[in-house]
Amino acid sequence: MVKVGIIGVGTVGVSVVNILKENADVISARAGRDIVVKSGVVRNLNKDRGLDIILTDNVDDVLNDEEIDIVVELMGGVEEPFLVVKKALQNGKAVVTANKALLAYHRYELQEIAKDKAFEFEASVAGGIPIITALRDGLSANHIESIMGIMNGTCNYMMTKMTNEGVAYDAILKEAQELGYAEADPTFDVGGYDAAHKLLILASIAYGIDAKPEDILIEGIENVTQEDISFAKEFGYAIKLLGIAKKDGNEVELRVHACLIKQDEMIAKIDGVMNGISVVGDKVGETLYYGPGAGGDATASAVVANIIDIARSGKSTPMLGFNRPMEGDALTLKSTEKIESKYYLRVNVSDRAGVLARITKIFEEHNISVETMLQRQADNGSANLLISTHMAVERDIQAMMQELEALDFVHAKPVMIRIV
Numbered sequence: 001m002v003k004v005g006i007i008g009v010g011t012v013g014v015s016v017v018n019i020l021k022e023n024a025d026v027i028s029a030r031a032g033r034d035i036v037v038k039s040g041v042v043r044n045l046n047k048d049r050g051l052d053i054i055l056t057d058n059v060d061d062v063l064n065d066e067e068i069d070i071v072v073e074l075m076g077g078v079e080e081p082f083l084v085v086k087k088a089l090q091n092g093k094a095v096v097t098a099n100k101a102l103l104a105y106h107r108y109e110l111q112e113i114a115k116d117k118a119f120e121f122e123a124s125v126a127g128g129i130p131i132i133t134a135l136r137d138g139l140s141a142n143h144i145e146s147i148m149g150i151m152n153g154t155c156n157y158m159m160t161k162m163t164n165e166g167v168a169y170d171a172i173l174k175e176a177q178e179l180g181y182a183e184a185d186p187t188f189d190v191g192g193y194d195a196a197h198k199l200l201i202l203a204s205i206a207y208g209i210d211a212k213p214e215d216i217l218i219e220g221i222e223n224v225t226q227e228d229i230s231f232a233k234e235f236g237y238a239i240k241l242l243g244i245a246k247k248d249g250n251e252v253e254l255r256v257h258a259c260l261i262k263q264d265e266m267i268a269k270i271d272g273v274m275n276g277i278s279v280v281g282d283k284v285g286e287t288l289y290y291g292p293g294a295g296g297d298a299t300a301s302a303v304v305a306n307i308i309d310i311a312r313s314g315k316s317t318p319m320l321g322f323n324r325p326m327e328g329d330a331l332t333l334k335s336t337e338k339i340e341s342k343y344y345l346r347v348n349v350s351d352r353a354g355v356l357a358r359i360t361k362i363f364e365e366h367n368i369s370v371e372t373m374l375q376r377q378a379d380n381g382s383a384n385l386l387i388s389t390h391m392a393v394e395r396d397i398q399a400m401m402q403e404l405e406a407l408d409f410v411h412a413k414p415v416m417i418r419i420v
């Protein structure tokens with residue numbers, strides 16, 4: 001028998017306990033042993049969770065329990081779970097976590113501490129989709145050329161409802177929270193940080209890149225308005241929050257931001273809480289992974305799969321999938337300002353003579369070539385200029401946006417969305 005202790009019995013933790021019980025027949029058949037939850041740790045012992053396991057509010061009750069083989073960390077946060085997980089490994093326990101924020105900051109230290117001990121984290125990226133296993137094991141023969149996709153269920157759920165039903169941002173965020181999709185602090189979702197944490201985990205497995213969230217381009221969906229969504233629809237685009245990792249020579253670019261994607265692209269059709277990730281390997285070509293990216297049961301499905309795997313073998317592959325430096329340690333992170341893309345800009349301006357000429361001159365001065373331009377009347381006699389560019393460099397776009405914002409006939413900070 002394998003005994004499990006769960007630290008954090010909230011949305012995901014409750015589902016883990018229930019799945020281990022409800023699917024015990026197939027789980028024990030697949031693991032070759034029975035798996036039982038011995039105890040769980042919570043903050044509030046008075047909350048009714050409808051479970052029949054022992055609950056405590058002291059993590060040491062689990063960490064120091066010699067009968068517990070596997071510690072499952074589902075409490076969230078960064079530094080507190082780091083200490084918890086470290087102690088669990090030092091006490092000789094295998095660890096399973098769904099905590100991408102923890103891994104975004106401490107994955108290399110944890111790999112060092114874990115050594116041969118099993119440390120699994122399938123649920124940390126894209127909820128129920130087995131993307132870690134696919135990348136670490138299934139595609140391990142390949143150089144990875146790119147990883148691109150929808151990695152945050154909350155944002156995709158929100159963008160879908162805003163696009164299809166015109167639901168207001170705040171109302172739909174509240175709904176995503178009630179459904180158990182959002183992080184304890186939902187600014188991690190809407191600010192793009194959660195997707196960035198996931199992208200960094202994938203980038204370590206694919207490229208051995210040791211970067212922190214502060215090192216990469218991260219933008220969320222907070223500035224996307226109904227206006228941009230309807231313009232996008234009108235021109236045949238969907239707006240999605242994407243995580244993108246791309247190898248370019250010896251550099252890897254990592255970025256998370258809202259993107260305009262042609263409606264007929266597969267990724268543009270992924271709606272609701274679903275995630276979808278494309279991975280291109282040099283030998284296999286393009287592979288696609290699709291499924292629920294958040295929610296108690298979907299996430300717990302991946303957590304339990306890790307528990308079963310550990311119960312089977314007691315040992316895992318190296319945590320990040322490599323024993324020696326990847327690609328001879330040759331790959332480095334591309335600086336954000338060198339990233340290239342096409343861009344959509346919305347600039348609200350005074351509707352008067354000479355404005356358009358000034359704007360196009362500024363584009364020229366920053367070496368940015370306009371692909372299409374359209375003017376729409378807006379409030380108070382102003383006009384919205386909707387501009388798409390040819391490929392341009394991030395450094396030039398940012399400099400141009402600053403210059404545009406400072407002009408007296410530009411009424412608000414220009415809106416910029418990258419086109420994929």
Ligand code: NAP
Nearest residue numbers: 008009010011012042043044074075076098099294295299
């Ligand atoms: P949650 O519902 O907020 O549950 C967190 C649990 O941890 C609660 O039971 C809480 O106790 C407990 N807890 C927090 N701090 C604690 C502490 N210091 N000591 C003891 N217990 C503590 O969160 P969740 O949605 O289940 O997410 C858990 C983890 O899974 C997070 O790392 C999250 O990023 C990750 N994840 C979540 C999803 C999802 O869809 N929800 C998907 C993938 C990954 P109380 O209940 O008493 O407050």
Ligand code: HSE
Nearest residue numbers: 152153154181183294
């Ligand atoms: N808050 C996360 C999301 C949970 O919405 O994708 C899954 O990691």
